[in-house]
Amino acid sequence: MADPRPTKLIVDCSTGERTVVELTDEEIAEREAMAAAAEAERVAEEEAAAALQALKDSAKAKLIAGEALTAEEADVLVL
């Protein structure tokens, strides 16, 4: 059986009446696009955070070992 179509709840502040209405195809498409964009943003943020942490770890290891840092590694240590 197909999942039920998502609904929206409309609250009429003049009467207190509540009405539940199924979303249109256009509204569902908008929701899916918004969620896809949010997921892409989340993945990009996670990748950026992981890359930054890797640079910091590498810079720290080289400092301890007395090795030369790359410019990128130096940037994460010096503002």
Add this chain to the structure above:
Amino acid sequence: MVHLETESLAGTQASVIFNPISADYDDLLLIVNAKSSRTNSPRDNLMMTFNGVGGTSYGNQWLEGTGSAAYSSAQANTSSIQVTWALSADFGSTTAGIYGSTKIYITSYRNSLNKSIISDQTAIRNSTDSHSAIQGSLASITAPITSISLSPENGSFLIYSSFSLYGIKKGSDGVTTVS
């Protein structure tokens, strides 16, 4: 401050819309305690529009605290106001029964100027993880606000999410307090 409506969801809803809104007040206050069905993150954004207007009518700037770091960020020309980290989410390690908390103040909602909105919000995950933000938003809408639409950025609002709307009226003589 006058209580206008409270809705506590009896089931899942993709959106909650207050429409129409009384024109008897000066400002509006919206209190949201809600959780989204998002499963790939412990928190979610609350998306808000007025009068069914989308396009590029909105912008916002916010300060965000994660408990271990602080950030600031901004958006412009968006199709809705992103109330950042206003919602807890149905993520695996989110404590059951925990909902995000948000207070949204809409100033001069009936005038013919663009509308300013201030909000503070917290998306709680568990006893060791929550993100909070304070935010200023602008709606480039000069018409009086007659409806407010709320939806999570991902998925739907879960059962028991609640939404309360209040009207605030100022005095007309600088002395009288209007309740």
